[in-house]
Structures are given as structure tokens and as C-alpha cells.
Amino acid sequence: MSASQPTFDLVIRHGMVVDGSGRPPYRADVGVRGDRIATVGRLDLAESVVSLDAGGLVVAPGFIDVHAHDDEAVFQWATCQPKLSQGVTSVVVGNCGISLAPLSPKGELPAPLNSLADPGRFRFATFSKYVDALQADPLPVNVAALVGHGTLRVRNMEDFSQAATAAEIQAMVQDVQAAMAAGAVGLSCGLAYPINRGADTDEVVALAQAAAAHHGLLCMHIRNEFDGVADAVREAFQCARRSRAFLVLSHQKVAGQANFGRSLELMDLYLREGADIPFAIDAYPYAAGSTMLDPFYVANSRQVLLAWSKPHPEMNGRSLDQISAEWGCAQADTIRRLQPAGAIYFDMDEADVSRFLSWNRCMVGSDGLPHDEHPHPRLYGAFARVLGEYARDRGLFSLAEAVRKMTSLSASVFGLVGRGLVQEGCFADLVLFDPTRVQDRATYTNPRQESGGIERVFVNGRQAWPLPPDQSGCWGRFLAGRGMLTPRHPEKVEDSVRPEI
Ligand SMILES: [Zn+2]
Numbered sequence: 295m296s297a298s299q300p301t302f303d304l305v306i307r308h309g310m311v312v313d314g315s316g317r318p319p320y321r322a323d324v325g326v327r328g329d330r331i332a333t334v335g336r337l338d339l340a341e342s343v344v345s346l347d348a349g350g351l352v353v354a355p356g357f358i359d360v361h362a363h364d365d366e367a368v369f370q371w372a373t374c375q376p377k378l379s380q381g382v383t384s385v386v387v388g389n390c391g392i393s394l395a396p397l398s399p400k401g402e403l404p405a406p407l408n409s410l411a412d413p414g415r416f417r418f419a420t421f422s423k424y425v426d427a428l429q430a431d432p433l434p435v436n437v438a439a440l441v442g443h444g445t446l447r448v449r450n451m452e453d454f455s456q457a458a459t460a461a462e463i464q465a466m467v468q469d470v471q472a473a474m475a476a477g478a479v480g481l482s483c484g485l486a487y488p489i490n491r492g493a494d495t496d497e498v499v500a501l502a503q504a505a506a507a508h509h510g511l512l513c514m515h516i517r518n519e520f521d522g523v524a525d526a527v528r529e530a531f532q533c534a535r536r537s538r539a540f541l542v543l544s545h546q547k548v549a550g551q552a553n554f555g556r557s558l559e560l561m562d563l564y565l566r567e568g569a570d571i572p573f574a575i576d577a578y579p580y581a582a583g584s585t586m587l588d589p590f591y592v593a594n595s596r597q598v599l600l601a602w603s604k605p606h607p608e609m610n611g612r613s614l615d616q617i618s619a620e621w622g623c624a625q626a627d628t629i630r631r632l633q634p635a636g637a638i639y640f641d642m643d644e645a646d647v648s649r650f651l652s653w654n655r656c657m658v659g660s661d662g663l664p665h666d667e668h669p670h671p672r673l674y675g676a677f678a679r680v681l682g683e684y685a686r687d688r689g690l691f692s693l694a695e696a697v698r699k700m701t702s703l704s705a706s707v708f709g710l711v712g713r714g715l716v717q718e719g720c721f722a723d724l725v726l727f728d729p730t731r732v733q734d735r736a737t738y739t740n741p742r743q744e745s746g747g748i749e750r751v752f753v754n755g756r757q758a759w760p761l762p763p764d765q766s767g768c769w770g771r772f773l774a775g776r777g778m779l780t781p782r783h784p785e786k787v788e789d790s791v792r793p794e795i
Contacts, residue, residue, distance in 0.1 A: 302327055302342040303755065309348030309726065313716040314355040314701035316694050324353055326722040329754040329769075334718055348726050351749055354697045355714050356383025356723030357677045358704040361544055361576045361659020363387065365394035365439070366411040369427070371758075371767045373664055374434035378751050378759035379744040380677040380734075381725035382660075384436035384773065386708055389544060389661070390515040391444035391484025395424030396469060402634075404448060404489050405586040409602075409636050411665055421473035425772060433770035435753060436723065438708055440482040440513055441473035443501060444489040456492045463500050470504040477774030479708055480511030480539070485526070486518060487586075495529055502537035510775055511708065512539035520550040520594055527560060531567035541573035542707065545661050546650045547642050549583065550594040554643035557650055564655075574707045576659035577650040579679045581642040582738070584663060584670035587635035589626065595639040599738060601666040603635040610668040611739065636663065638670050638738065651680065652690050657704045671741040675734030678745030682733035693729060710773055722755035 304326040310319045311334065323337035333340075359377060362385035367373035377385060387393070392407050395418035403413050418424040421441055428437055446466040447454040458466065470481055481501055484490045502512040512534055516526035527543065534541035543564075548556040564575070584601055585591065592598050598614040600606075609617050609632065618628040629635075650656055658680050662673030672679075677700055685696035705714025712721045725748065732747030751759035756769040 300341040300343050301325070302332060302337070302340055304344045304346070304722070304752075305337050305340055305342035306346045306348045306353055306724070306726065307337065309351050309353035310729075311716050312352050312354045312694050312697045314697055314714050316698040316702070318694055319352065324716060324724070326752075326755050329721055331716060331718055331720050331722050334716060346726075346750070350728065351726045352693070352729050353716060354381070354725050354727070355701040355716050355720070356725050356751065356753065357381045357658070357700040358384045358386070358708070358710065358714060359660050359677070360386045360542070360657045360704045360708060361389050361578070361661045363389060363392070363410060363661070363663050366415050367664040368433050368435060368437050371434040371761065375759075376662060376664060376674045377435060377660075379748060380674065381727060381748050381751055382435060382677060383723040383725070383751060383753045383758070383770070384438065384710060384713060386438045386440065386479065388440035388442050388478075389482050389513060391442045391482050391487060391490050393440060393442035393445045393482065394418060395441070395445070396421045396473070397445050397449050399448065404454070405634060406484070406487055407444065407448060407489070408634050409586060409663055409665060421469070421478060422476035425476045428772040432766070432768040433772070434758060434768050435770040436713070436773050437770065438479045438710060438773040438775070439477070440480050441470060441478045443481060443483040443493065443498070444487055446470070446501070447489055447493070454489050454492065457494050458497050463497055466501055467504045470501050471508070474505055474508035474510050474775065477772065478510060479775040480513060481505040482513040482515070482544075484515040486515060491517070495532060498533045499536045502533055502539045506537050506539035508775070510539065511542055512537060513542040513544055515544045519547055520553060523548050523553060523556065524559060524563060527563050528567060531571060531573075534571050534573060540707070541571060543573065543575040545583070545659065546575045546577050546656070547583065548646050549641040551596075554646060557646035561649070561653065574655045574657060574703070575650065575653065576657040577647070578659060578661050578672045578676050579647065579651055579684055580670070580672050580676075581644045581647050582638055582640045582670065583642065584638045584661070584666070584672075585636065587629060587632060587637045589629055591637070591639050591641065592625065592629065595641040597640040599638040599668070600632065601636040601638055601663070601668050601670065603632040606632055607667060636666055648684070648690055651684060655703075656699060657707065658700045669741050671734065671736035671738060674736035674741065674743055675745055678732050678748065679734035681727070681729070682747070686729065686732070709775060722752055724752040726750040
């Protein structure tokens, strides 16, 4: 390199580096060359094409949303804006048993697949075709993908309300093998859902074994998050033990008023059942959930808001009680008239939410639903809310720990090599935010609000948010499963620690 050429493509000066490992913040400049972090240190005199003053800002690794439903949203910058604007640079799609691929359905889609995208967007008959599309052009964010058990049941079964036959299990196992070979990071299940509920433990184990044989994970939306939550967690651990897959317990919660406080019981269960099993959990920072409109969820909630309704979009954002009153309908009739539909359910206790999030093996996942017309605010706010509300304002954990839950822990669990740390040689996925101002702004009544305090976001060394003029803002890549090439055990995790909440 001649002396006249700049040494770096980008230098971020005077920032406070929160490097993702959990170590305390420290002052350093960050030099980027191409798509990689070239140096972290003093770069006072270094030449660079672009130089940014990050005085007063935190420089952190781009956040990883381990629980995303952006299977279709990742094809456009605009539909990734909810994620980029809160600092997310990588997403794991295909959660809860519902993946966009492999499925090309004829006619209507059963719930909850219909909350992922319109039927016409399910256009990938094989998982490798989906991967081809993800690799065809740069994406707004980096994408790792799970293959969904529910999707495979709808694809392969005559009657997916039942247990699968041996032949149907064999067909699904082959689909899992094909998805893993194409680069999936694992299998997701949504045993609480009608399309999945008919599956017994043996069926899940057979599919999870196929994923584990390719070193894939098993991500479980467990069978029951209400009264039967403990048995459902036990079943998930049993699936992991028998299949030898790394287990991720998705969006951990205890729902329904009778179960408030049972997070303590679940954490004891994690330690007992998970003593010999590699596993982690994810959670989002809200005491309300969101999924398909279902009478059972309605009956167990304090309040219900409509997120979308095919026949009655004019009611989106209204409460079910208001709609019933306006229509002069019994609740059951209102629910029937609104279908197909999705809703937001106030069915958790804040202390449980705080406890799960504070647990040292808990990653942050938004569970955001980008296809919803009146989405749960977690779509736009989850990551900023953990930083602002939970870490800074309530002091539940340090800023460095909050960032670790969104970066290095997640990258380690999902085998995302070279992501999740501000460190020499890592990919330059970076977020610059103001630690005094970072805050979610999305609310239940006004959910499409970008978070405050997020200043800039870089994906693979290029600015992706705010969108620079004359640029696509799409610098993301498909992240293929890397199997056992990467460590899967979260490092230095003190199993005995239970948060004091
Ligand atoms: Zn789920």
C-alpha cells in the first residue's frame, strides 16, 4: 500500500467501546477496512476514507435478533427498518415452527403461517431455493435461517391436526436434512400451535436428530406457556437430551394470572433439567405477547388488542372488548367474525419478564411480527427497550451485560462466526448509540415508532442506517449454519446465578 492511500475505510473515533463480551466499557477508536474491524485502539493519526467522531456515544457490535419472523421482510430495506433503526444487524428467521420455506401452498394458509406473509409470498418449494434467493443480492441485515416444523407438517401431512405417520416423519426428516445441507442453522418447533400440536415428543426428536446430525440447533416454542408450562419445559429438555441438539427455549414466559411468579420455578427447572444439556433461552422485554387470534389466549389475558384482521382491518389496534361492544356481540362471536386475525395479549407479569431477561443465559429476541398491520411494539422497540428501560433506568443489569445478551452470547449459541464482538478481525457490524438517550418509543397504541438514541448502524463495514443518500443500504449476507466448527457453549456462564428479582 502506498503512503498516499488511506489506511482505513472508516475510523470511528473517541467512542466508548462496549465490545459485546460483557467486559466494562473502555475508550478506543475503531478502524474498519473492507467488511472487517481492522484495529481497536488509539488511531489519532490514522488516515481514513471516512472518519466519524463518536464522542459521547457507545460503539457496540450490531445486535443479533435471535427470535425473528422476518423470513420475507429481509428481502427489502424498508421492511427491515424496524430492526435496523434499533441497531439490529443480524436476524435469525424461521422461529416458532413457522418458516417461509420449504412451502408453496395452494389456497389459504393455516394459522399461524398466515401471520408470516401472504400466501403468494410462500414461493420456495425447497429450502435451498430460499437460500438461493437470500444469496442472490445483498440483504439489509445478515440472515441465519431455521427450518420450521409447522411448515414441514403443512407441506407433508394430509391431516396436520394428528400425529404424523412413519412415512410422514420420514418425509419431514428428509426435508430437515435438505434444509441443513442448504445452510439452515437448525430446526424450530411451535408445539403450542394447531398445526404442530398433534406432534408427540418422538416426532420432534426424530426431526431434531436430523438437525443435530448436521450440528443444528433445536429452537422450541414450547407446548404450553400457561398452567402446563413446567411439563412443556421438561418435554423440551427431553427432546434435546434424546436428539443431542443444542436447545434454545424461545420467548420464555409464564402466561396467565394463575402462573405469575412461576419464572422462579422454571429457573430451578432449567438448572435441574439442563445440568447436562447445552442450552440457552431468549426473551423480549414486554409483559404482553402477540400471536394468532385464539379464544384460549383471549380467556387468559387481561386485555387483548387486534393486530390484524383479514375481513376487518378497520378494527386493527382496537381492543377486543371495544369491538364486541360496538358490534353488540358476545366475545366468541367477535373472535369468529375477525378471523383470520392476530392479536396482542396482556397475559404476563412484569417481575417474571424482568427475571427471564436478567438470567445470564438469556438472549434478546424481539419475536416481532413485521407482517402485522398494528404490530406489537417489540417489532420496533425490543432492543432499545432492554438498553434504556431495563439496563439504564431500572438497573437490572449493566449496559455491558445488556449488550452481551444481544451480541456475543447470541453469536456463540447460533454459531455466527466473527459476529457479536468489537474485536480485531471480526465483521464490522456496528451500532453507535447514545447511552443517555437510547429508548424505545413504540407503544401499544402507536407501535410504528423508531427508537431514540440510535445514531448509526453499519452492516459488514457499510452504513445501513440511517440510509445514506444514493446508497442501497443493503450490505447483509446469508449466514450459513457452521455446525461444530464453532463453539456452541455459552462461555463463562455461572449456572447457579438466579437473578434477585
Ligand atoms: Zn413463538
